[in-house]
Amino acid sequence: MSFNTFGHLFRFTSFGESHGAAIGCVVDGCPPRIPVTAEEIQVFLDKRRPGQSRFTTQRQEPDAVKILSGVFTDEATGQQVTTGTPIMLLIENVDQRSKDYSEIKDKYRPGHAGFAYDVKYGINDYRGGGRSSARETAARVAAGAIARKIVPGLVVRGALVQMGPHKIDRSRWDWAEVDKNPFFCPDPVQAKFYEEYLDGVRKSGSSIGAVIEIVAEGVPSGLGAPIYAKLDGDIAGALMGINAVKGVEIGDGFAVAELSGEDNADEMRMGNDGKPLFLSNHAGGVLGGISTGQAIVARFAVKPTSSILTPRKTVDRYGTNTELFTKGRHDPCVGIRAVPIGEAMVACVIADHYLMHRGQVGESLPWPFEKR
Amino acid sequence: MSFNTFGHLFRFTSFGESHGAAIGCVVDGCPPRIPVTAEEIQVFLDKRRPGQSRFTTQRQEPDAVKILSGVFTDEATGQQVTTGTPIMLLIENVDQRSKDYSEIKDKYRPGHAGFAYDVKYGINDYRGGGRSSARETAARVAAGAIARKIVPGLVVRGALVQMGPHKIDRSRWDWAEVDKNPFFCPDPVQAKFYEEYLDGVRKSGSSIGAVIEIVAEGVPSGLGAPIYAKLDGDIAGALMGINAVKGVEIGDGFAVAELSGEDNADEMRMGNDGKPLFLSNHAGGVLGGISTGQAIVARFAVKPTSSILTPRKTVDRYGTNTELFTKGRHDPCVGIRAVPIGEAMVACVIADHYLMHRGQVGESLPWPFEKR
Amino acid sequence: MSFNTFGHLFRFTSFGESHGAAIGCVVDGCPPRIPVTAEEIQVFLDKRRPGQSRFTTQRQEPDAVKILSGVFTDEATGQQVTTGTPIMLLIENVDQRSKDYSEIKDKYRPGHAGFAYDVKYGINDYRGGGRSSARETAARVAAGAIARKIVPGLVVRGALVQMGPHKIDRSRWDWAEVDKNPFFCPDPVQAKFYEEYLDGVRKSGSSIGAVIEIVAEGVPSGLGAPIYAKLDGDIAGALMGINAVKGVEIGDGFAVAELSGEDNADEMRMGNDGKPLFLSNHAGGVLGGISTGQAIVARFAVKPTSSILTPRKTVDRYGTNTELFTKGRHDPCVGIRAVPIGEAMVACVIADHYLMHRGQVGESLPWPFEKR
């Protein structure tokens, strides 16, 4: 079975191959009367778009999104708003360079999905990676742009925090820096270093991995559907489902293994605003699968792209041993462009759970409770 | 909304609170004519059962499972087999020690789900953690015992590979050791050390985190439903959904960030048996969200339990600042008992995808393909 | 694949066979803080319970329901309320008369599910119909009792409106009569007649069909999730899914085929209360799959039970031609006991859509709209 639908109540179904006619998605379950324009969605698509620096693939795709359904003019405001019906987002493929596929048509790139698709389906649109291409993630970014508008006050931001062995210095973290360098790096010093470092990787025809961090602020407390659609479980599934991701962390992540119960406890006090105040955030904003009102912090590791210039041993579809290297356009560090994708997926999960919570619980009882 | 159902085609719905009358689950979608007995399920429940060594909570629960529906005697063999209808697995709670809850009834344990449940639902069965208690995972282990029988040749095993800062030595990995120590540790030398180490933790009333590794062998290639129910995405969601888990890795996990494309490539050759042979397994058995036939390798990090003897700052349900420490039975390292739970969840995901693949694709085309 | 879960947000998963240890269901997604007791649920189960008159099967089943999870005492009120976690409802089977099954074990009752289960699963718990027995519907009635409490002001009632060729006289419809005769018949004159009529059917060892009407009042307008989870589509699926049902109508049903557009139009006026007033209800309370605020009216036809004393030609599991008639306890008109089941299913669909609507739309914009 094939599942190309993401989400429970806020959900989207994506379609399209890298070198087909178009990609896109149908967003379903969006509440009505939310202002949405193609321009707003385009902002996020432009962040993910290839060919913007020498550090991403040189494929030229405008990734221009069209809204084909689900919006209408609100008479009262004159704005284009959602109507509660499915929103069709279409992105036509433009730069399907008619290249020679004879090399990769039959040979499997080690570490690439081509072999797995062949084994599963007995057929694979190999052109540019077909359905398994990261190109599909443009649909996710578009859906995420709508998701961001559903939860009032929600801000979801991402940043690259490690490239190869080189982590950023968190004491220099500045969100304003993220859009000033081609790496979405919040540490301006390390961003400078990455430029040189990645140039080296690129010129050698190699590739390198990365770690991305997503921070969601303004998440209402109480979101999450235990036991099997926990907020963190759904975030983990969503991030691991991004192309090339091999690890996911919430809050302190793998570091918790080394923590004692005392160190791991996020102590609480009452804030002056009558809201609970956490003195730390080891939990990353989620307890028991439910949001606590703290910032949600998630990280994911992206492997190096399998498209490299060094020949690797492989086999072809017909069972013959051979070798392969990949010429042409590719990302030396696909992790970079995973930043807006990770943001989008986290936004979609939160929007989905926001609607689910509203469905089951409605208005939560005011906390703290009144004593009787 | 509350989602207490796990899985797509092979699925189970769990119910029950730590100190209620019973816990259990309804397993739905299991193929018919599979031999299943309560005794077989009990074997796995016994691995997870508390009170078996001084390193787990001293609550005495036999965790005796009863099968209330979905099985019948196969006339041809005289065996009890599944009928394709829902299998109801009931585990009665026995040791609901009538203890004094006045301390934890109103105060939130830092790092525990109590606050989140209160904020979400406006009410919480606080006794022993209620629905958020790890006791619910017995239902998962029971469902997993059935899942294991669905995929012919599937073997899913787990092991503790790190406790606190102390990792095992992988060169000493011996699966036979796992059942010989109370830690499910495959390294006998480190297991010895853990005994002493965890005694220290326990005696000081503290707790500590751990890392668990699950290895699934005999997984047919081709399983996984791209794009949004990828095999690794579903495994990540399932493992992150286990109580206290904060990080999940597939294959090399976070280490891929430091790898080059050359190092990360799992090169291929044709095996003598006409099957593809991978020369390494950085991918952990999954490419493009689809199983390759290699062993599936997943790891997850478990935080230290929040039940500790050292007082921590907290608030109560009524918004008053206070302190709390937890007396009584608890696990100094909940990660230990997470081993059979992780196994069960991975087995359930694989069984689910096995049925989904059979549904969509039916018989896969034989690979390698014939050239024309 | 087996789907034993009903509903989207408010949902329940049922289990159990007619002559197994128990039947029941897990209700998931119920909002928290709703008062629920076993006694309240029992009221509805008692309506469906067999053996209450000579017109239903003489099997003696107390159908006593136990709530095993999902409820807790609300400190503020002292009441037992839902907690938002799964509610496990267990009904033990008591009267599994150890009868001789040798006759029906191998032979298929014409019109009964036994053949279909065998063909599908290759095995069937034939005792008393196993999973396909109407006994399973007790679980639906129990779930429905909870569903009724979710939508404020909702009243769902059912009545038998036809038995064999004998329809009631609608001019004599009196809801108060429904509970005064063993047929749930709102027409006291026809109820008197049915007594005699069904005695004849019963004594001849035959059986007869019936038509049931369900009316739901107090349904908020705006419920229904177009296009493929329309309120009426979901009601139709739910009612057709009741054992022995072969036809479903909403509003005027099949009679619309003969109506002109003029006759079918439910004209509208503004009511004195500022709400829309419909001058008729051909639509049965649903337009475009969405509730309009009018009463929802649905009907369904129930076939005669296949258990009759007259021998019928059939085959056995091994492919041999034979004959069969059914001795022992059975319902001469299963349609009677379908009344509380139909009520329960309609209540569940409405509760489900109430939560779904609240999830997607939240608070609807007040209607009529303000002109600008």
Added chain:
Amino acid sequence: MSFNTFGHLFRFTSFGESHGAAIGCVVDGCPPRIPVTAEEIQVFLDKRRPGQSRFTTQRQEPDAVKILSGVFTDEATGQQVTTGTPIMLLIENVDQRSKDYSEIKDKYRPGHAGFAYDVKYGINDYRGGGRSSARETAARVAAGAIARKIVPGLVVRGALVQMGPHKIDRSRWDWAEVDKNPFFCPDPVQAKFYEEYLDGVRKSGSSIGAVIEIVAEGVPSGLGAPIYAKLDGDIAGALMGINAVKGVEIGDGFAVAELSGEDNADEMRMGNDGKPLFLSNHAGGVLGGISTGQAIVARFAVKPTSSILTPRKTVDRYGTNTELFTKGRHDPCVGIRAVPIGEAMVACVIADHYLMHRGQVGESLPWPFEKR
């Protein structure tokens, strides 16, 4: 919440409004390597297409479908086949006559979905009925064209069997006639009469209801997922979900109310081919929610369109009493064009259950069973 996805394993998500840029759907879960062309799909769209006779709306829509994804050339055969990935079917709207909407923009057509959409969503694309327009059903017909190819040997055909009070004479049923008249009527005599009859309806600016019958032959036995995704329950939900449908029957339908158990029993004999032979088909091919191998027979009643020339009392969006009649293009009997839609929905349900059955059960045990 909005559910615009139909089906479980074989599923499609539709989008689009009557007068928006385009309509269409994404078909997901289709098995790989099935030959599919736009031309094949077009055949079925052409049957549903408006403007083909004076008995359907004169809107001119070519309904030309494009396949934007999910297909690829099979090297072995040179054919275009499915790849197992989502198939995007796009139909651009052409004849969005820029008409004057001022009349229907604010006033509700009695019996039309406009009021319900307004009440639910607070906004409605009123142009041509927007999302609630029967235009959306083109997407279902396109998806159905693919569904038909999934189950080997499946033939799904439909026919109009009643228009107004005028039923066909079943003794004259000839499938070959269905495509020879503009009514999909299998009775050539009655078809002749309908011509005259419907001309009268059309000229008077009125409309009339109809009953459609769908027959599916070649359905494998064993399909259906009890208890809550029964084959007949899913068919009923699918047919009731078609625009303007108010009643659904399987097999004998409402007539079963008048049948005795003896009359209703479909007696069985072994056929010469070693397969079971039913001596009648009151059940319509489904027992216990599972297909028996007999033809599946379903009927549904379609109400008259609400677009009529006679003024009707209504209200507008701002709560003012008014009157309305509908000028312009409309179908005097929308039931006619419901024939290919009903076929498509039944084909989709059967294809879906075919995959689900293959998923859960795999290969069924050969029936009749061997005696031991």
